[in-house]
Amino acid sequence: xxxxxxxxxxxxxxxxxxxxxxxxxxxxxxxxxxxxxxxxxxxxxxxxxxxxxxxxxxxxxxxxxxxxxxxxxxxxxxxxxxxxxxxxxxxxxxxxxxxxxxxxxxxxxxxxxxxxxxxxxxxxxxxxxxxxxxxxxxxxxxxxxxxxxxxxxxxxxxxxxxxxxxxxxxxxxxxxxxxxxxxxxxxxxxxxxxxxxxxxxxxxxxxxxxxxxxxxxxxxxx
Amino acid sequence: xxxxxxxxxxxxxxxxxxxxxxxxxxxxxxxxxxxxxxxxxxxxxxxxxxxxxxxxxxxxxxxxxxxxxxxxxxxxxxxxxxxxxxxxxxxxxxxxxxxxxxxxxxxxxxxxxxxxxxxxxxxxxxxxxxxxxxxxxxxxxxxxxxxxxxxxxxxxxxxxxxxxxxxxxxxxxxxxxxxxxxxxxxxxxxxxxxxxxxxxxxxxxxxxxxxxxxxxxxxxxx
Numbered sequence: 001x002x003x004x005x006x007x008x009x010x011x012x013x014x015x016x017x018x019x020x021x022x023x024x025x026x027x028x029x030x031x032x033x034x035x036x037x038x039x040x041x042x043x044x045x046x047x048x049x050x051x052x053x054x055x056x057x058x059x060x061x062x063x064x065x066x067x068x069x070x071x072x073x074x075x076x077x078x079x080x081x082x083x084x085x086x087x088x089x090x091x092x093x094x095x096x097x098x099x100x101x102x103x104x105x106x107x108x109x110x111x112x113x114x115x116x117x118x119x120x121x122x123x124x125x126x127x128x129x130x131x132x133x134x135x136x137x138x139x140x141x142x143x144x145x146x147x148x149x150x151x152x153x154x155x156x157x158x159x160x161x162x163x164x165x166x167x168x169x170x171x172x173x174x175x176x177x178x179x180x181x182x183x184x185x186x187x188x189x190x191x192x193x194x195x196x197x198x199x200x201x202x203x204x205x206x207x208x209x210x211x212x213x214x215x216x217x218x219x220x221x222x
Numbered sequence: 223x224x225x226x227x228x229x230x231x232x233x234x235x236x237x238x239x240x241x242x243x244x245x246x247x248x249x250x251x252x253x254x255x256x257x258x259x260x261x262x263x264x265x266x267x268x269x270x271x272x273x274x275x276x277x278x279x280x281x282x283x284x285x286x287x288x289x290x291x292x293x294x295x296x297x298x299x300x301x302x303x304x305x306x307x308x309x310x311x312x313x314x315x316x317x318x319x320x321x322x323x324x325x326x327x328x329x330x331x332x333x334x335x336x337x338x339x340x341x342x343x344x345x346x347x348x349x350x351x352x353x354x355x356x357x358x359x360x361x362x363x364x365x366x367x368x369x370x371x372x373x374x375x376x377x378x379x380x381x382x383x384x385x386x387x388x389x390x391x392x393x394x395x396x397x398x399x400x401x402x403x404x405x406x407x408x409x410x411x412x413x414x415x416x417x418x419x420x421x422x423x424x425x426x427x428x429x430x431x432x433x434x435x436x437x438x439x440x441x442x443x444x
Contacts, residue, residue: 014406041263041264043365043369043372070348070377071374071375071377072357074371074374084362093352095317102274122348123348124315124348124349126346127348130224130315143367145262145354145390145393146266147265149296150265152294153294153296153345154345155292166345168367169368169392170396171351171397174392
């Protein structure tokens with residue numbers, strides 16, 4: 001397990017992140033790789049969700065993971081243990097990834113065919129929402145302990161996401177968390193966003209998430 | 223409750239944030255106001271912790287609160303309901319507060335004597351740690367559901383904090399959270415940081431936090 005590949009990603013020399021993002025999206029389309037940008041607060045369960053998703057889908061899809069972190073490679077080690085290609089992107093203190101940093105990661109994944117690539121972004125509800133990474137879709141995880149009022153406070157994150165996974169739904173009885181209120185708050189920011197309650201630890205609700213992913217890939221290929 | 227004062231804080235025209243921070247710190251010392259910068263991930267319990275702290279200490283200290291948020295004023299309304307002065311700082315999408323933004327907030331609190339001012343920073347474990355706000359001390363809340371590995375992933379936040387409140391300790395049995403491991407991880411980043419397990423909802427452990435605050439104020443005044 002000492003062979004974690006760590007890429008020190010550099011800030012783009014191009015100022016135009018949106019242009020970079022569109023170019024990367026076109027390149028990924030060409031090579032047939034659907035890139036999902038996964039965002040959340042620290043500790044919401046991104047890596048656990050990815051681990052279980054890989055277990056469920058790796059027999060039908062060739063999956064790879066890029067783990068962005070300011071420091072450490074603990075997440076990449078966890079994902080590698082699931083038998084898929086994974087690399088660590090070190091952001092050098094940066095609080096988000098931009099499209100060019102993401103491209104550096106994609107290049108390091110190599111030339112083998114990848115159907116579905118996950119970008120686990122830096123744990124942060126603010127800055128990652130501001131930068132188009134070139135991903136085909138954006139997903140976020142909100143965990144129950146964080147509260148149902150988060151769309152009020154972090155509007156952009158909810159606006160840019162196609163799906164909101166509500167994780168740790170198993171502990172809902174121990175928190176003041178109202179799923180209907182959350183749905184309402186999400187809809188206020190983004191009426192198109194799909195809300196899927198899950199428990200990545202137990203597997204509850206995960207089938208709906210897998211079906212959503214399969215549908216996204218099918219639409220994207222069509 | 224419609225009279226929440228909202229300040230749209232602007233980015234400093236000065237490039238030197240450290241100089242601004244030192245100047246603000248000197249001004250606050252002069253007026254006898256201890257400023258505590260409170261940071262955490264979204265939903266870790268900053269506002270609940272402040273509500274209970276105000277209840278406990280407002281008979282012995284004149285307290286005021288500055289609530290920084292990208293949007294909404296829900297936190298300020300909660301704090302105002304506790305009967306202390308509170309203002310809302312809107313950061314205009316910014317992911318942190320700098321010293322000049324903090325000074326704009328302090329000015330808006332007015333001329334009345336304040337012994338203890340809290341700055342509730344934007345919920346974010348990355349960017350707020352990079353900017354000295356001019357505060358007399360830094361505190362952070364890590365909640366149990368976020369996990370004991372966070373000092374590995376967000377090193378700077380743990381390095382700059384004088385105290386780490388480990389909140390939602392009541393739900394520890396439902397999560398894979400090892401308090402000893404957390405203490406070890408915090409110590410690796412910052413051997414001087416005090417770690418205090420609390421439950422802001424039930425009050426567990428809060429006396430130790432109040433004593434820590436009283437001690438900080440006494441040392442600062444001495």
